[in-house]
Amino acid sequence: MAATGPRRDSARRPKGRGPGPRMRSVGSSVAGELAQRRSARSAGWWIGGLTIFVMLAFLLGPTLKTYVDQRREIGALQEQVAAQRADVAAMEKEKALWGQDTYVEQQARQRLKFVKKGEKAYEIIDLDQAAEAPTGATGQSAAAAKSRNAWYGQVWESIKIADNPQGVGR
Incomplete structure (x- = not known):
């Protein structure tokens, strides 16, 4: 095989020159x-x-x-x-x-209005609060009814008031 001359590969070929006219x-x-x-x-x-x-x-x-x-x-x-x-x-x-026994006694006195034998229970009602308290069906204020009765009496009074909310006679 005869060498026709040095061949350039495509990487070393100058840019802008592509293959010959036949190959294009x-x-x-x-x-x-x-x-x-x-x-x-x-x-x-x-x-x-x-x-x-x-x-x-x-x-x-x-x-x-x-x-x-x-x-x-x-x-x-x-x-x-x-x-x-x-x-x-x-x-x-x-x-x-x-x-604690002292706490139980304190709660019984406050909540249930219990007193010991020989003691007298007094409850001080603020006049301003008593005047603002709503009146029930019986014409009494709820605070006055509460102060007069024990807890079971208060329950009975609230039942009577709830039973007749318009205040129409007993």
Whole structure:
């Protein structure tokens, strides 16, 4: 084989110079086909990637929403548990108070108007409050009825008042 001269490869060829006139017509059609194949392949990749993304969004979206909702619910339940623990602590403190005889006696005197033998019970009524107190069906103020009666008498008076709210005779 005879060497016709040094051959330049395409990487060392000066820019702007393409193949000879004979190769241009064949090369341009091949290059066009390659460009179309690449763009079709690139579009296929984009469509495939987009399809996978949409499928993942549809599959993982509800799961992610459920996860977020459950985390929110767990937070609310933890707050509720903390509030209930505070209530339990307050109730235990009150239970300890009810274990003391002096506290029980104090509550009986305040709530039920109990007195010991030989004691006289007095209740001071503020005149301003007595004047503002609503009158019941019997024409008496609720504060006056409360001060006169024991707790069971107060219950009976409230029943009578509730039974006849317009104040139409007894």
